[in-house]
Structure formats: structure tokens, C-alpha cells
Amino acid sequence: MSKIVIENLYKIYNEGKDSEFKALKNINLNIEDGEIVIIKGVSGSGKSTLLSLMAAFSKPSRGRVLVDGENISKLPDIFASKFRNEKVGFIFQSFNLIDGLSVEENVVAPLVLCSSSQSELDSKLKNALKLANIEHKKEQNVVDLSGGEKQRCAIARALVNDPSIILADEPTANLDRENSLKFIEILKTFKKLNKVVVVATHDTIFDNLEFIDRYVSIANGEIE
Amino acid sequence: MLNKNFLNFSVKLLLKEKGDYLFSFIIFGFIIFIVTSVLLISESIKRDLLVALQNEGQIIVKNTKGGRYYPLNDNHIDSLLQVSGVDDVIGKVDGYYNFAQDRRFFKIAVDDDLNDTSMVVSKDIYKILKDFKYEKEFNFLIPPKNKLTLQIKDVIDSTIISNNTIFVNEYIARQILQMEEDEYSYLDIVVPNSDEIENIALIIPRIFPNFLVLPNYEIEADYDHLYYYKGGIFMILYIVALISFFILLKNQISSVYGSKRKEIAILRSIGFSIKDIISLKFIQNFLVTVGAYFTALMLSYAYVFVFNAPLLRNIFLGEIEKEVVFTPIFDLKMLVLIFIFTVVPYLASILIPSWRLAIEDVSEAMK
Amino acid sequence: MSVFLLDSLVVFLFIELVILILNVISEVIVLRILRYWDFDASNSFQYSLERQNYLVNTIISFTIAVKIILFIFFVKSLDDLTPLVPGAMCATGVIGSNIYGNPLLLYKIFILFLLGVWMIINKLDLASKKLIFLKKKYYLFTVIFIMICIEFGLEILFFTNIPLTTPVFCCSVVFVVENLPFDLTTIDIVYIFYALFILTIVSNYYKKISISFILNILLMFVAYYSVTYYFGTYVYEEPNHKCPFCFLQKDYNYVGYFIWGFLFVGVFFGISPYLIYSIIEKNYERLLKYNTLFLSIFTALCSFFVIKYYIENGVFL
Ligand SMILES: Nc1ncnc2c1ncn2[C@@H]1O[C@H](COP(=O)(O)OP(=O)(O)OP(=O)(O)O)[C@@H](O)[C@H]1O
Ligand SMILES: [Mg+2]
Numbered sequence: 001m002s003k004i005v006i007e008n009l010y011k012i013y014n015e016g017k018d019s020e021f022k023a024l025k026n027i028n029l030n031i032e033d034g035e036i037v038i039i040k041g042v043s044g045s046g047k048s049t050l051l052s053l054m055a056a057f058s059k060p061s062r063g064r065v066l067v068d069g070e071n072i073s074k075l076p077d078i079f080a081s082k083f084r085n086e087k088v089g090f091i092f093q094s095f096n097l098i099d100g101l102s103v104e105e106n107v108v109a110p111l112v113l114c115s116s117s118q119s120e121l122d123s124k125l126k127n128a129l130k131l132a133n134i135e136h137k138k139e140q141n142v143v144d145l146s147g148g149e150k151q152r153c154a155i156a157r158a159l160v161n162d163p164s165i166i167l168a169d170e171p172t173a174n175l176d177r178e179n180s181l182k183f184i185e186i187l188k189t190f191k192k193l194n195k196v197v198v199v200a201t202h203d204t205i206f207d208n209l210e211f212i213d214r215y216v217s218i219a220n221g222e223i224e
Numbered sequence: 225m226l227n228k229n230f231l232n233f234s235v236k237l238l239l240k241e242k243g244d245y246l247f248s249f250i251i252f253g254f255i256i257f258i259v260t261s262v263l264l265i266s267e268s269i270k271r272d273l274l275v276a277l278q279n280e281g282q283i284i285v286k287n288t289k290g291g292r293y294y295p296l297n298d299n300h301i302d303s304l305l306q307v308s309g310v311d312d313v314i315g316k317v318d319g320y321y322n323f324a325q326d327r328r329f330f331k332i333a334v335d336d337d338l339n340d341t342s343m344v345v346s347k348d349i350y351k352i353l354k355d356f357k358y359e360k361e362f363n364f365l366i367p368p369k370n371k372l373t374l375q376i377k378d379v380i381d382s383t384i385i386s387n388n389t390i391f392v393n394e395y396i397a398r399q400i401l402q403m404e405e406d407e408y409s410y411l412d413i414v415v416p417n418s419d420e421i422e423n424i425a426l427i428i429p430r431i432f433p434n435f436l437v438l439p440n441y442e443i444e445a446d447y448d449h450l451y452y453y454k455g456g457i458f459m460i461l462y463i464v465a466l467i468s469f470f471i472l473l474k475n476q477i478s479s480v481y482g483s484k485r486k487e488i489a490i491l492r493s494i495g496f497s498i499k500d501i502i503s504l505k506f507i508q509n510f511l512v513t514v515g516a517y518f519t520a521l522m523l524s525y526a527y528v529f530v531f532n533a534p535l536l537r538n539i540f541l542g543e544i545e546k547e548v549v550f551t552p553i554f555d556l557k558m559l560v561l562i563f564i565f566t567v568v569p570y571l572a573s574i575l576i577p578s579w580r581l582a583i584e585d586v587s588e589a590m591k
Numbered sequence: 592m593s594v595f596l597l598d599s600l601v602v603f604l605f606i607e608l609v610i611l612i613l614n615v616i617s618e619v620i621v622l623r624i625l626r627y628w629d630f631d632a633s634n635s636f637q638y639s640l641e642r643q644n645y646l647v648n649t650i651i652s653f654t655i656a657v658k659i660i661l662f663i664f665f666v667k668s669l670d671d672l673t674p675l676v677p678g679a680m681c682a683t684g685v686i687g688s689n690i691y692g693n694p695l696l697l698y699k700i701f702i703l704f705l706l707g708v709w710m711i712i713n714k715l716d717l718a719s720k721k722l723i724f725l726k727k728k729y730y731l732f733t734v735i736f737i738m739i740c741i742e743f744g745l746e747i748l749f750f751t752n753i754p755l756t757t758p759v760f761c762c763s764v765v766f767v768v769e770n771l772p773f774d775l776t777t778i779d780i781v782y783i784f785y786a787l788f789i790l791t792i793v794s795n796y797y798k799k800i801s802i803s804f805i806l807n808i809l810l811m812f813v814a815y816y817s818v819t820y821y822f823g824t825y826v827y828e829e830p831n832h833k834c835p836f837c838f839l840q841k842d843y844n845y846v847g848y849f850i851w852g853f854l855f856v857g858v859f860f861g862i863s864p865y866l867i868y869s870i871i872e873k874n875y876e877r878l879l880k881y882n883t884l885f886l887s888i889f890t891a892l893c894s895f896f897v898i899k900y901y902i903e904n905g906v907f908l
Contacts, residue, residue, distance in 0.1 A: 015635065048590050057493060057586040059638055073633075076641065078497045079720055085495020096490045096589055100240035108233075110494045115227035157494065169590055263598070448674040459601040498645045499717075557599075557667065564664065565602045568657055572609050575649055576616075583642040 001069055002030040003196050004054065004165070009063035011049050011221075023049040024221045027063070033164075036187065036197040038206050041218035047200035050218065051167050054198065055088050056080040067165070085110055089158025093170035095150040097142040097157075103129075104138040107156045124160055131189065132156035148179035155186060166190055168199045172206075180205050187211070230500075234507040244480045245512045248473055252513060255469055256520035256566050257527075262458055263558055264528045265540055268550040269384045273447050275551075276385045277440055281314065281412030282421050284443075285428060286436040295407040300432070304413060307427055309420040315408030317394055319401040321364060325356055332400055335391035342377035344391040348548070350379045364400050372399060382548045384541075459565070466566070470573045477574060481581045488581055489589035501582035502575075509574045513567045521559065525552075594675060594753050599668045604746070606661060610654055611743055617650045618736045621729045630721055644725070648713060651732060655706045662699055663848070666839060678758035682836035683766075688759040691749035695742070700855060702742060705735050707859050708866045715873060724871045731870060762834030766819060777820045784810070784817040788890050791861065795879040800864040803879055807861030810886070814854055818893060822850075825896040830908040850892055857885030 011024040023046045031037055041047050052058050053065055056072045064073045072083055084090075097106050108125055116124075129135040134152040137145065142153060151171065158166060172180040184205065190197045191211055199206065206212070217224045238245070285304075287294045301313045320329040330349060338344065343362070345353065353362055353376070364372040374396070380386060392400065403409070413428075415421050425439040488501055496504070527533055529552045541548055594600055620643045629637055669682035679685050686692035709731055716724035771780060791806040819835045826838045826846060839847035861882035867875045901907060 048587075052587045052590060055493070057590070059633065061633060074630075075720060076717075076722055077645065078499060078717055081492070081495050081497035081500070084493065090493055092493075092590060096486075096493065098237075098487055098490060101236060105233075105236055108229075109491070112227075112229040112233040113495055113500060115229065121229065161495075445674050457596060459598045459605075460596075463601070463605055498642065499648075502645070502649050560664075561599055561602055564606060564660065568606050568660075569609050572613055572653065572657075575613070575653060576646065579646040579649060582645070 003033045003035070003068065004029075004031040004198075005066040006030070006054070007063050007066070009050075009053060009065065010061045011046070011053060011058070012061040015061055022221055024053070024060075027221075027223060029216065029223065031196055031198065033196060034191075034194045035213045036191055036211065037199070037214045037216060038212055039198060039200040039216050039218055040202060040206075041200075042202060045218050046221040047202075047218060048169050049221075051090075051169050051198065051200050054165075055090055055167055056083055085113055086161060087163050087165055089161070089163040089166045091151070091154050091158050091166065091168040091171050093173045095154045095174070097150060097153055099143050100141065102139050102141055103134060103145070103153045103156075106142055106153055107138075107160050110157065110161050124162070128156040128160040131159055132186070147175055148182065151175060151179065151183065163195070165196045165198070168197070168201075170201055170203070171199060172201065172203045177205075184209065230503075231507065234504050235511070237504070238508045238511060241484075245508075247476055249512055249516050251469060251472070252566070252570060253516035253520040253523075255465065256517055256562065257524050259459075259462055259566070260521055260524040260559075260562055261528050261533060261536055263562065264524060264553065265533055265536060265550060267555055267558060268528070268553050269540065270447055271553050272384045272551050274444060277443055277447075280440070281312075282415040282418070282440050283413040283425055283428070284410055284438045284440075285413060285432075286410045286438075287432070288434050288436055293409075294434075295403060295409060296411055297408065298406045301408075301411065303431060304411065304428070307424060307431070309415055309417060309424050310413055311416050312414040314412040314414070316410050316412055317397045317401065317403060317407075318409050319397075319403075321390070321400055323352075324365075326352055328352075329388075331389040332397050333389050333391050334394045334397050336393050338377065338391065338393045338396075340393065340396060341373075341375055342392075343374040343396075344378045344380055345376055346380055346382040346386045346389055348382045348387045349390060350376070366399060366402065372396070383551055384548060387548045466569060470569060473570070473573060474577065477577045478580075481577055484581065485584050485588060488584050489586055492582075492584070492586040493589040498579075498582045502578050505574065505578035505581065506571065509571060509578075510567075513570050517563060517567060521562075594672060594750050594755070597668070597671060597675070599664070599671050600750065603661065603664060603668055604750075606657065607743055607746065610657055610661075611739065613650050614654060614736055614739055617647045618733065620647050621732055621736075625726060625729050625733075628726060630725075641722075644722075647729075647732075648717070651706075651709065651713070655710055658703060658706060662703060665699065666836075669836075670840065672753065675755060676753060676759055677756065678761055680761045680763070680837075681834060681840065683834055684759045684761035685753065686836070687765055688754055689749065689752040691745055691752060695745045695749050698738075698742060698745065702735065702738050703855075704859050704862065705731070705738070708863050708870070709735060711863060711867055711875065711878075712871055715867075715871070715875070724873075727871050762832075762837060766833035766835075771816055771820065777817075780813060780816045781821050784813045785890075787813055788886060791886060792883050795861075795883045798876045798879060800868060800874070800876050800879070803882065804862050804865035807858045807882065810861075811854065811858045814889070818850060818854075822893040822896060824908050825900045826850075828900060828908075846892075850889065853885050853889035853892060857882055857889055860885060 006027055006029040009024055009027040010022065013019075013021045013023055027050065039047050039050065049058075053060050053073070054067075056065075056075065060073050064071045066072070067083070067087065072080065075083060098109070101109075104125065107128055108121065111121055111124060126135070129138055132152045132155040134149060134156055137149060137153075142150060145153060151174075171183055175183065180203070187197060187199070188211055285296075287296045287300070296315065298315075301315060304310060304313045316334070318331065318333050321332050323330055335344060353359075358376075361373055361375050364374065366372055374392065397403075398405070398407075401409075413424070415424055421439050421441065425437050428435055428437050491501065491504075492498075528536075528550055532549055537548070595604070624640050624644060624647070627636065628640060666682060669685045672685045673679040673681060676685050676688055679688065686696060709728060712724055712728045712731065716722055716728050771777070775783075787806060787810045791803060791810055794802040794806055815835065820833055823833055823835065823838060824830050826843055827834075835851075836847070837843070838850070839845060860878045864874070864876050864878050867873060897907070
């Protein structure tokens with residue numbers, strides 16, 4: 001069975017009201033283990049909406065998303081959160097770090113929910129910082145980081161719980177070309193770690209990369 | 225969910241946002257400070273009265289004649305000693321000396337450790353005497369025209385009991401109060417078995433119908449009555465203040481939480497559940513309130529027992545007794561009472577705002 | 592003069608009122624959830640109900656924590672009232688000063704038991720991916736809510752009816768005649784107590800939840816009489832001092848809070864598996880081991896005072 005199965009997925013905002021808007025229409029998509037998928041589409045096409053449903057950030061209006069055979073769209077909040085915490089690492093366009101905390105404190109945040117020992121915590125933390133290549137800045141407040149460093153910090157946080165799925169929403173939109181290329185290198189690392197990676201983007205830098213397994217384009221909420 | 229790492233993380237977030245909680249901390253601390261100070265003062269006064277009472281016998285009797293107090297004598301003592309259950313009867317001397325120059329009465333009490341030429345006065349009295357240039361000694365005028373000069377041996381702190389008192393030995397006290405050798409102002413009756421106090425208190429008036437009989441539990445109850453209702457009325461007034469504070473707090477929290485929506489969405493996106501966010505906020509507010517509670521407690525102890533409660537003391541003591549000091553007390557029950565009174569409603573009032581914050585749409589993080 | 596001016600009473604009633612208001616808010620939401628809940632629906636209304644579910648859970652958990660504190664506080668306030676009630680030397684006099692006192696105390700314990708059961712069902716509900724016990728737990732809460740409202744009324748009735756001028760009877764009178772059921776003697780009761788204790792442990796061992804349920808209820812009443820008429824006298828070290836409240840006071844190192852605390856917590860774990868089973872048809876017998884644990888501590892504590900007295904004095908009272 002596929003790692004992620006998306007079946008007849010609809011997302012309708014403000015359903016039943018005058019402002020009703022169908023952001024996603026009948027999406028069907030299977031993603032296999034270890035696959036890297038790029039979702040392309042113009043602004044407003046529904047990329048972010050799709051990712052948010054895959055991460056159980058929001059609930060679909062119809063249809064369902066199965067991860068490892070489990071319908072995550074119907075999970076009560078406690079289980080949906082647990083799913084996000086354990087199986088998903090999310091990388092945001094605006095990095096979404098918690099200002100005022102250090103790199104280390106930001107990266108450790110997903111781990112505080114389970115009662116692991118200090119040494120366990122430290123080793124996971126160290127590992128993630130190393131993978132994202134941000135170890136040398138670990139005590140610095142995230143407000144003082146450069147854009148590229150911020151993203152590496154966000155990546156470390158996404159990796160810290162060793163999730164099987166990495167979702168990235170416009171990861172390069174706030175980066176210069178050099179840092180964007182670095183991100184592509186990191187994608188290769190993900191590939192090596194055998195993670196499922198889904199990147200939503202309209203950045204052409206992702207075009208025609210040989211290690212990408214699949215390109216999916218989406219327009220007006222439908223897969224083309 | 226309530227593990228050490230989670231607690232640590234909550235504290236880190238709290239320290240980062242301490243400015244946001246400063247308002248609640250200060251106002252809330254102030255509220256606790258006032259309520260604690262008032263209760264400390266009233267408890268301390270009550271305690272002093274009760275301690276003084278414990279130094280007396282289990283029953284105090286006074287003689288009256290024509291509705292006025294009248295001295296007792298050895299015959300009374302002898303017949304009271306006949307009552308079964310009575311262990312001992314001690315004649316006591318006290319009374320008031322009219323200090324005509326300042327148109328006030330000083331209470332005269334007995335302290336048999338003093339010799340015939342010395343006396344001990346309270347700070348309040350010492351101040352008055354000094355105003356009349358009696359710095360080292362004082363002349364008691366005893367009609368018709370005797371003069372008794374006593375050295376001021378010591379000046380003691382004024383408590384609620386001693387603030388208007390001059391201590392002398394029994395012989396001198398009799399002279400000042402013009403009492404005969406076998407006259408007493410009141411009698412202390414010692415009753416070792418507490419079950420018998422009530423019964424004896426009923427028997428005495430049958431022997432001496434003129435006697436005023438005051439068993440210790442009645443006096444105690446009188447003190448309790450006097451102070452419980454003062455405390456209670458104060459608490460009721462205070463609830464009004466508390467409620468207005470919580471309305472303020474709610475607005476403050478809503479506005480602070482409004483600016484935190486993004487942060488919460490971020491936490492939710494990395495796996496914090498609604499329950500976790502509510503716990504997080506609960507822990508943080510608990511720490512803030514407990515911090516405010518202990519800070520306020522320490523400040524009120526200092527305010528009442530070190531600085532003698534300027535301003536507030538006047539409500540309890542009036543303007544005259546300026547030098548009264550409060551005896552420090554530690555009453556765990558009272559502290560628990562204050563804790564429940566203030567911290568529980570505070571935490572109750574943040575439950576709904578915390579939940580509102582926690583249910584923010586996680587997709588918010590993506591904007 | 593009024594008891595409502597006693598500061599601990601002002602605080603008690605104020606906090607009870609705060610809790611009541613929170614519970615009214617919960618109940619409004621609960622009724623809405625009971626009416627419209629449909630787990631399989633995918634509309635935003637259902638999702639908003641799911642979110643409100645967490646508010647109600649939070650409020651009720653808070654209620655339970657505060658109610659436990661308030662229960663202890665209530666008993667303590669009764670002690671505070673003794674100087675105001677003529678004749679009362681301990682809580683016995685106050686609680687027995689009108690007809691509402693004793694029922695109120697029992698009722699409060701019952702509500703705490705139900706809240707505890709609710710808590711466990713809630714835990715099981717949140718642990719299921721489909722919130723399968725949600726409706727049942729909210730029906731149960733509705734019952735508890737009504738009981739809490741009645742409790743508040745009873746409290747007001749109890750406090751307003753405390754006589755401040757007519758003397759009341761206190762423990763030295765109330766418990767002096769051995770008012771035991773079925774004409775039993777004190778020693779009979781003590782034997783029955785130990786027998787019930789052993790039976791309960793055996794029943795727990797074989798995980799017979801319904802038998803443990805009945806035994807625990809019996810045990811609670813028998814334990815009450817044994818402590819009041821027998822074990823208590825060893826705590827006071829006076830054969831004629833029979834009172835279930837006096838040892839709550841400082842003079843006896845507050846040992847009463849532990850004695851009654853272990854008993855009630857123990858009985859709670861003894862009766863809740865059966866209650867849980869009858870509400871949600873789920874076996875949760877592992878609570879029975881806590882029943883065994885707490886009842887054993889309770890029994891050991893009670894026996895300790897008897898043995899201690901015997902060792903020190905060479906005789907029984
Ligand atoms: N909460 C909402 N309420 C109503 N409409 C919404 C909401 N969120 C998104 N939309 C609409 O859904 C559509 C898809 O949005 P989405 O964010 O998925 O687009 P996107 O492909 O990620 O675009 P971009 O490249 O700009 O990020 C947009 O037209 C947007 O206006
Ligand atoms: Mg987008």
C-alpha cells in the first residue's frame with residue numbers, strides 16, 4: 001500500500017455561504033515510500049491547501065487522506081497532533097520559528113511532548129542540527145539569523161523527531177539563489193534518508209531535477 | 225503530557241514573554257498584598273488578645289454594686305475555694321490612673337518583678353510622658369495630697385494589650401489605685417478540668433448574685449465575633465474588587481493572546497494538541513499567580529511586621545495608638561484561604577481565553 | 592450576626608459560585624454537543640463541536656481539582672464555625688446542627704465519586720480514535736451538573752439554618768449512646784469490618800467487579816462505625832471520646848484527614864470499575880488494585896493506633 005493515499009479530496013471554504021470557494025476539487029494522488037514529489041501551480045491554485053490537508057492541519061470537506069493506511073482526516077485533535085508530531089516535518093515559506101528562543105530551543109520544541117530522557121533529547125537534537133548544518137549557531141536567538149540560517153533551523157526542527165514525511169510549502173520563496181540551491185542539496189539528503197518529501201512551489205529552480213520522482217501540477221484546485 | 229521537558233519549555237516561553245504577564249503579575253500581586261495585610265493585622269490583634277487571655281484563669285469574676293464594679297476581698301476567695309472543681313482562686317489588682325494633665329486614663333497592671341521605685345511603660349505612654357517632660361521618672365498624684373515617684377525602668381513595645389499600660393508591682397498598684405491590703409479588682413479562678421468550667425460558671429452567681437462571671441470560652445467567642453465579621457465584610461467588599469480585576473484581566477489576556485496567535489499556530493503545526501496548548505497556558509498562568517502570591521506574601525509580612533502597616537493600621541486602631549506593634553504570626557490556614565480566594569478564580573478566568581487561543585486554525589501558520 | 596460573614600465561608604461560597612458558573616457554561620455546550628454530535632459528519636459545525644469538547648473537558652477537569660480542595664476546605668470551615676455555634680466543640684456540633692448537614696456531607700462525597708468516574712471515562716474516551724464514549728460521558732456530566740446545582744442549594748440551606756443562639760449537641764452527646772445498626776455491639780462491628788476487608792481483597796484478587804462494588808459500599812458504612820466507635824477512641828486514647836471529626840483537628844496531627852482520605856479514595860477505586868462497566872460496558876478492573884492498596888493502608892493505619900495503645904499500656908481500652 002502507498003505511503004500516502006489521497007482519495008476524492010475536496011476542500012470547500014465557507015461552504016454553504018455566498019463566499020463559498022472550492023479550493024480543491026476531487027484530488028486523487030498516491031505517494032510511495034521514499035518518493036520526492038514536487039507540486040507545481042500558480043498562486044492560488046490550492047497547493048498550500050493540499051499540503052495542509054496532508055499534514056492534518058485542517059479537515060477536508062469531502063474525501064480522505066490515508067497515511068500508512070490510517071484516515072488522518074477523521075482523527076480527533078489529540079491523535080491528529082500526535083500524527084503531526086511523530087510522522088510529519090513541515091517546512092514553511094516564512095520559516096515559522098518562535099522568535100525570542102534560541103536555535104536549540106526551537107529545534108527541541110517538537111520533542112518536549114513526549115517524556116524522553118535528557119540524553120535521548122540531546123542526541124536527537126544534535127543529530128538534527130548536524131543534518132541541517134546549523135550546529136555552530138545553536139545558542140543564537142533565531143531573530144538574529146540570516147534567511148538561509150533560519151531555514152536550516154526550520155529544517156532541523158522538521159527533522160528532529162525523525163518523521164517519515166517531510167512537507168515543504170514554498171521553501172525557497174524567501175531565499176536567494178545560493179540558499180535555494182543549498183535547499184536542493186538538502187532535498188538530496190532527504191532522499192538518502194528515504195523520506196517521503198512533498199514540496200509545493202512555483203519556483204522554477206525545482207524544474208528538471210533528475211532525482212525528483214514526480215512533478216504534479218495543480219490548477220484551480222485540480223490536478224492537471 | 226505533564227513531563228519535565230514540557231514544563232521546561234513552558235517556562236522558557238514564559239520568560240520570553242514576561243513583559244506580557246507583568247501587568248497581571250503586578251495588579252494581582254497588589255490585590256493579594258492588600259488582602260493578606262488586612263488579614264494579618266486582624267489575626268495578629270486577635271492572637272494578642274487570646275494570648276493575654278490564656279495567662280488568666282479559666283473563669284474571671286468581678287464584683288458589682290449598683291451596676292458599678294466594686295472590689296472583692298479575701299472572704300470571696302475563701303468561699304469560692306469551697307466550690308468543687310475549683311483548684312485555686314487568685315486575687316488580681318488592676319485599674320486606671322487618671323492622668324489629669326492630659327485628660328486621659330492609664331491602665332495600671334501588676335508585674336511583681338518590679339521593685340517599689342520603678343515602673344515599666346509602653347512606648348505610647350512613654351511618648352505622652354515625654355511630652356510633659358517626664359523623661360526618667362513620673363509622679364503619681366494620690367489624693368488627698370500624696371505624691372509617689374517612680375523611675376521609668378523600661379519602655380516596652382506597645383501591643384494591642386499593653387499600649388496604654390503602666391506596669392508596677394502589686395504593692396505600688398494598690399497605692400496608686402487606692403485599694404486596701406485585702407481588696408482585689410477581679411479574681412482568677414483556676415479550673416483544671418475544662419469540662420467543669422461551664423458548670424462552675426453557672427454555680428458562682430447562685431452564691432454571689434452580684435458577680436459578673438466571665439468564662440474564658442465566652443471571652444474567646446467575643447473576640448472571635450468581633451474579628452470574624454470584620455474579616456467577612458472585608459472579604460465581601462473584596463470580591464467586588466476581584467471581579468473587576470478579572471474583567472480587566474480577561475481583556476488584557478485577550479489582547480495579549482491575540483498577538484500570540486501565530487506562535488500558537490506554529491506550536492500546533494509541530495504537534496501540540498489543543499489540550500497541550502491549554503496545559504501550556506495553564507502552567508504559565510499558574511506560575512505567574514503563584515509567583516505573585518509568594519511575592520505579595522513576603523511584601524505584606526514586611527509591611528505589617530517590619531514597617532507596622534502605615535495607613536492600614538489606622539483602620540484597625542484609630543489615630544491614637546500610634547506606637548502599637550503587631551506580633552508576628554504565621555497562620556497556614558489563613559495563607560491557604562488567601563491562596564484559594566485569589567488563585568482559583570484567576571485560573572478559572574483564564575480557562576476560556578486559553579481555549580480560544582488553542583483552537584486557532586493551524587493553517588494560520590501557513591500564511 | 593451571620594455565618595455568611597465568616598471569612599472562610601465567604602471564600603468557600605465565592606469559589607463554589609465561580610465553579611458553578613463555569614459548569615453552567617459547560618452544560619450549555621454539553622447540551623449542544625449531545626443534540627448535534629455526529630462523528631462521521633465532515634462539516635465545520637461538527638468540527639467546531641469537536642473543539643468545544645476540549646473546553647468542556649478542561650472546565651470539568653478544573654472543577655474536579657477545585658472540588659477536591661473545596662471538600663477539605665468545607666470540613667475545615669466547619670471547624671471554624673464552632674466558636675459561633677453555642678455548644679459546638681468540633682465539626683460534629685456544626686454538621687448536626689440542622690437536618691441538612693449530614694446529608695450534605697454524604698452528598699458531597701458522592702459527587703466527588705461521580706466526578707472521579709467521569710474523569711476515568713473521559714480518559715478512555717480521549718484515548719479512542721472515534722471518541723466512542725463521548726455521548727455517555729456527557730449524559731453522565733449532565734447528571735453531575737444537576738447534582739452540583741442541588742449541592743449549592745443544599746449548602747445555602749445548611750449555612751442559613753445553622754443556629755447561632757440555641758445550643759447544639761456535640762460529639763460528647765451525639766455518639767455517647769452506641770447508635771449502631773441492627774443492635775450490634777462495637778466489637779461485632781469491628782469483626783465485621785475486618786471480615787469485609789479480607790473479603791474485598793479476595794474479591795479484588797479474582798477481579799469480581801460487581802462483588803467488590805457491593806463489598807466496598809458495605810465496607811464504607813461499617814468502616815465509618817468502626818472508626819467512630821472503636822478506632823477513634825484509640826486515636827484519642829480515651830474510651831468515651833467517640834467522634835468522627837475531632838481527630839481532624841491539629842491536636843491529633845490532622846490524622847483524621849488521612850484516615851478518611853484513605854478510606855474514601857480506596858472505596859472510590861473499589862466502586863468505580865463496576866460503575867464504569869455499567870456506563871460504558873468496558874472492563875476497567877485494574878483500578879481494583881488501588882482499592883486493595885488504599886484499603887490496606889486505611890486498615891493498617893486504624894489498627895496501628897490500637898496496637899500502639901496496647902504496647903504502651905498493656906491493655907485495651
Ligand atoms: N481560509 C480561507 N478562506 C477562504 N478562502 C481561502 C482560505 N484559505 C485559502 N483560500 C483560498 O483558496 C485558494 C487556494 O489557496 P492556497 O493557499 O492553497 O493557494 P496556493 O496555491 O498555496 O497559492 P500561493 O502560491 O500563493 O501560496 C486561494 O484562492 C485562497 O484565496
Ligand atoms: Mg501557498
